[in-house]
Amino acid sequence: MTTFSLGDTDFLRDGQPHQVISGAIHYFRVHPDLWQDRIRKARLMGLNTIETYVAWNAHAPRRGEWDTTGWNDLGRFLDLVHAEGLDAIVRPGPYICAEWHNGGLPVWLTGSMENLRSSAPDFLVEVSAYLRRVYDIVAPRQIDRGGPVVLVQIENEYGAYGADKAYLEALVAVTRDAGITVPLTTVDQPVDQMLSDGSLPELHKTGSFGSRSAERLATLRRHQPTGPLMCSEFWDGWFDWWGGVHHTTDVTAAAADLDALLAAGASVNIYMFHGGTNFGLTNGANDKGRYLPLVTSYDYDAPLDEAGTPTEKFFAFREVIAKYAPVPEEVPAFASAAPALEVSLSPVGAWTDAAGSGAVAAQPQSFDALGHLSALVRYDVDLPDGKGGQLLIDEVRDLAWVSVDGVAVGTLSRTRHDRAIRIPAGRTLSILVEDQGRVNYDHRLGEEKGLIGAVTLDGTVVTGWRSTPLDVAAIAAELASAQPTDAAGDGPLAWTAEFTVDTATDLFLDTAPWSKGYAFVNGFFLGRYWRNGPQRTLYVPAPATRTGGNRLVVLELEQILAPVARFVEAPALGVTEE
Known part of the structure; x- marks a missing residue:
């Protein structure tokens, strides 16, 4: 012993x-x-x-x-x-x-x-x-x-x-x-x-x-x-x-x-x-x-x-x-460059259009109240008398895309300390909110996500909200076998691509042609990407790939700048401080 x-x-x-x-x-x-x-x-x-x-x-x-x-x-x-x-x-x-x-x-x-x-x-x-x-x-x-x-x-x-x-x-x-x-x-x-x-x-x-x-x-x-x-x-x-x-x-x-x-x-x-x-x-x-x-x-x-x-x-x-302890003579081999390839992305349709499927309550329901562990909740409400005005939210956690009758108005960012945005007249206000990551330090542990507190329009509280959780992994799985559509333009679209590798191998997916969203390879959730940087590539571990055909699913929240998926030879994690 x-x-x-x-x-x-x-x-x-x-x-x-x-x-x-x-x-x-x-x-x-x-x-x-x-x-x-x-x-x-x-x-x-x-x-x-x-x-x-x-x-x-x-x-x-x-x-x-x-x-x-x-x-x-x-x-x-x-x-x-x-x-x-x-x-x-x-x-x-x-x-x-x-x-x-x-x-x-x-x-x-x-x-x-x-x-x-x-x-x-x-x-x-x-x-x-x-x-x-x-x-x-x-x-x-x-x-x-x-x-x-x-x-x-x-x-x-x-x-x-x-x-x-x-x-x-x-x-x-x-x-x-x-x-x-x-x-x-x-x-x-x-x-x-x-x-x-x-x-x-x-x-x-x-x-x-x-x-x-x-x-x-x-x-x-x-x-x-x-x-x-x-x-x-x-x-x-x-x-x-x-x-x-x-x-x-x-x-x-x-x-x-x-x-x-x-x-x-x-x-x-x-x-x-x-x-x-x-x-x-x-x-x-x-x-x-x-x-x-x-x-x-x-x-x-x-x-x-x-x-x-x-x-x-x-x-x-x-x-x-080696100055203080025995070190093995063997050293690990350097990895060779990862395969570089490029394939076209095909749109397979909108993926955040969930209006009408959530429960209605007087106030927007937080992710926590909904028991929701994924990244997004969509909030929809009928605008009082169809009027526009200044929309004011007590707190947005963490990033919100605001639209009226399906037309984008703008974003509200917790990082920017945004709380207000002016919206046009219309029938339905929709706010898609992303939980960008829970604080891991000090006394902000456990804080709620979503639209927090009251939402007012020109000083009047807006009520009657439909709060719909969106499970991005489940959505990606549903769309993995979807057929291409004629969908185009701005706004959240799902995209897919097929690519082939000779053997299961590490890959580096270049997200530079995209804006913000989530990527999956063969159902494996690689994580988030964002043009905000610094990170430009997503690591695809070899066990997530397979010899022959592979399937990429991209859930884009904003816009694809170029409908391509590029895999590059090495990671690109961003510029460093001088």
């Missing part, structure tokens, strides 16, 4: 000092058929451990559900880590941030209670049930039972959110009661208040930072007088948001900071080793005064890029790690 414990200055593996050199891979951001490849490449960079969050809302998107199959098979992921000869760190939250929608918390949970991430009894009931299910998977895979798991984290950067010690104590009690015997950790940024608020004396404190390693380790040591020092989130890159730039970090500087950590004897978890992708509608959002939805790619400028190809940072980090 192998043991793993905390010593006075180091982690102890079978009683001997051990430096954890870990990298983050989120199983829920990587196609499961590619897990083994990414884990193997982590070993080839010199890592001895893989860390992953657990996304509660991936396993339980609706109350009463619990899915551990396919993409959610955490047990299989951990078994693959073990088969590669690596250890594992599990961070089940319940809150994970991770630029993942709603910070990993299920919408049904955050919409049903106010006291999130606290010792409130109703919250603890749900969290305890969730953690017990996770630990049913993790407990038998701990290192002292022949598995890979060496550390389990309690909560996540809690000191940046609250200071409810009773809450942390409850999480520890559930964890230990569930049979978790490995050391328990917490993580916070190396700020005195956060380190103090976010942990307990019996929990091992670690830090999260990406630079000034010596200074930040010193701060951490003041709060963690004994035991191993660890940066359990060494930020080697950053995430991107729509309308911004593609973030990268200097390779030499990142490698130097990693070197400083390891030279100090500290353990490290590189966040991220391989970022992966926010497939489907799983991207989060930030809002620190301005709402910024995050892009589909989670490349993160990591050592292994979004498609699993080693980068310059991979080899720089590998060279650093």
